[in-house]
Amino acid sequence: MRDVVEALAIVQLVLYVALAVVAAVRWVTHGGAVRGWVFATFAILAAILVTGQVLPEEPTGGAVWVVKVLVVGLALFPYCLYRFAEAFEPSRRWSQRLSLALTIAAGGTIFLFGDLPQGGEPRSFAFQLYALLILVQWGYLLGRVSVRLWRGGRGRATIARRRMRTLSLGSAALAIALAIGVFAPATSPDDPGVTQVITSVLALIAAPLFLLGVSPPRLLLATWRRADERAMRQAEAQLMGASNEEDVANALLPHIGQALAAHSAALLDAQGRVVASYGTPPSHYDDGNATDTQLSLPLSRGRIVVEADSYTPYFGREETEVLREFAALTDVALRRARIADREREIAHEMARANEAMREFVAIASHDLRTPISLVRGYASLMLASWEAMADEDKRNHVAAIERQGSNLSRLVDDLLTISRLDAKALEPDIRPVRLTAALNEIVRDLGRNEDTTCDIDDDVVAAVDPDHFGRMVRNLIENAFVYGEPPVEITASVTDSDVTLAFRDHGEGVPAEFLPRLFERFSRAETTKTREARGTGLGLSIVRGLAVANGGDVTYEPAVEGSGACFALRLPRKR
């Protein structure tokens, strides 16, 4: 039995020293208070075991003081492990104070004893009380650590959960070992007893459990990760199949949230706006600077921000690394989604353009056929009844043919202009045009001198193609008389860069319901006047096209009481 206990003690020693070394390396490499407490915990334990090996079996004199210091270490060890768990989730103040008080009591009280009972010697009542104090201290601290780590593993990804629960089991095993040791009858080193073996075995079991919890080997990590890999493959497949940003976020964020047991995860665009989120996101996000609990995974445009909990930086390290790889995959998926979005947009625009073209062709065909039909119809009538037809009827029919021919000519001209505007083949020949002189000439040509006033300074000059200017102005003036009421007033307002001509009539104005279609092709408002008028419906569309081609625009200003419609033609001033 003694040999067994000694062998177990050696193995324990090796394991706990290895544990202390691993903890030291982790602390030096990664730093942080959490790793510091881990190192303190197992360094103390290793020191106790190593010192225990070199001390005589029945210490006397100075060795007793060394034993007492080891007992202080035994009190500190669970306190350090408790502080490790506290670093993730602080307990209430009373618990913190109780823990400290118990540790101070357990560590300090040993110095009140003169000699310590040797192995096999009966223990005094005071010493038994002290042993109970140690048990209470260890039991309370290790118990809290065990429960807290076990609960903390709930709902986490496999690696984090197993690490935490492994540490929890290690703490529990040590606590049980201590309890057995305290309540077991005293034995001598030569005759250790079964309880001594059991406590040694439990302490031995705890060592690898702690080691696996602190620094699991890669092979074990790979085995643990298998359970999560299927979820990751599914998330990858969903990512690659995503057709828009929202799908990408919906495939990615829940997985990230679950993998890190995060409070929330969000996908932010390049401007920091939230595209999609999982969980309950905070009211704002830090500008790309990660904190302990807010992880930021950069993308080529934007980033993923995860609001994790306090356990994640220590226990979620592997998941965080995997998720950085996920960020690269997310970038690809987002680019694909954006391209797909753009393709859909282009397809939609093309479909709209095709539909508009179909409608345009249908209306143009109709509008061309009507005058052609009438020309042919009147001509047929005249041919069929020339001899019997009265001269007046012949004149009327020829006049009708002439009118329809004129309509047809205007329509063809308008259609050709529209076609050139669409093909951007209309090259304006920009020249300085003195507006007053040009406007007066057009008004004279249209025979509208008496009903049109032009109140513009003589020196106002626009930079515009003179033919285009004539066409735009003719159309606006003719519209004012055809669809509005005289008098028509033309005024100008001038800025450093532009001159805006306002064409105002005194009619009813454009009906409000027609305004959205005012500058569309083949659109004509339904008013009493438009029933009589028979324009092509292309005039304003052409005016806008020409104005824009010449670096300006034309807009409509709503009619006010007593003033009718007002069209504003903006043109660049002479450069």
Add this chain to the structure above:
Amino acid sequence: MRLFVRLALSRDPRLEILGEATTAEEAIELAATLDPGLIVLDHGLDGVLTGLAAAPLLKAAAPRAKILLFTAYDMAAEARAEPAIDAFLRKDELGRLLSVVRQLLELDPMPA
């Protein structure tokens, strides 16, 4: 166009123009009042209703009337699909207007 239709149909003295309308609403009112034998209906009308949409309403107002859809739009298929429309003629076949009207009204062709 209405003037031309009037001229074309006036060549047959058996035909009398009872009325003209510029909108479908006007036409429906007239049809109910005048009870015509035939309605020559354009598709591009003033007002809200198109000719095609107005055809069933015209038929309901004047059940006896034959409806000829006479338009420059390529709408033969739509006209065939509308039960209220009895015939379709495109405006560039203006010369056939009188003969189609006679067929619809079951009138013999006039002797030359």
